[in-house]
Amino acid sequence: MRDLSRFKQxxxxxxxxxxxxxxxxxxxxxxxxxxxxxxxxxxxNEMDSLFREKEESEKTLKRVERAxxxxxxxxxxxxxxxxxxxxxxxxxxxxxxxxxxxxxxxLNKVGRK
Ligand SMILES: [Zn+2]
Numbered sequence: 001m002r003d004l005s006r007f008k009q010x011x012x013x014x015x016x017x018x019x020x021x022x023x024x025x026x027x028x029x030x031x032x033x034x035x036x037x038x039x040x041x042x043x044x045n046e047m048d049s050l051f052r053e054k055e056e057s058e059k060t061l062k063r064v065e066r067a068x069x070x071x072x073x074x075x076x077x078x079x080x081x082x083x084x085x086x087x088x089x090x091x092x093x094x095x096x097x098x099x100x101x102x103x104x105x106x107l108n109k110v111g112r113k
Contacts, residue, residue, distance in 0.1 A: 002088070004077050007095045011064050011071075014095070018061040025054045060096070067096040079103050 028050060070076040077086050079100040086100045099107065 002077065002085070004071075004088075004091070007076070007091055008068070008071050010095050011067050015061065015064045015068070018057050018064065022054060022057050022061070025050050025057070063096040063098070066098070081107075 067076060070078075077088075077091060078084070079086055080098045081103040082100065084100050086097055090097055090101060097104075
């Protein structure tokens with residue numbers, strides 16, 4: 001058994017940071033709506049990038065939460081496709097990785113549906 005508890009800690013931290021960031025993004029959105037003198041084009045641009053960041057953060061948050069669930073089930077660090085162990089070097093870079101490098105490559109080649 002590998003000791004992967006340090007990744008769990010990192011995932012929990014990431015989850016908290018993402019939640020805070022998402023709250024902040026929502027706060028910023030409301031603030032803008034409240035002000036009267038706004039340059040519409042600028043405002044749209046800002047909202048657009050905020051929206052994209054929000055989407056990205058939500059996506060990552062979901063992956064982080066799935067990874068934490070896998071910790072509970074004891075399947076964390078195992079590839080969801082082939083069941084092999086995901087290398088710790090890979091988990092260092094992407095603690096919420098769901099697939100091993102080989103399966104990820106195959107997936108990218110076929111293309112996500
Ligand atoms: Zn795999």
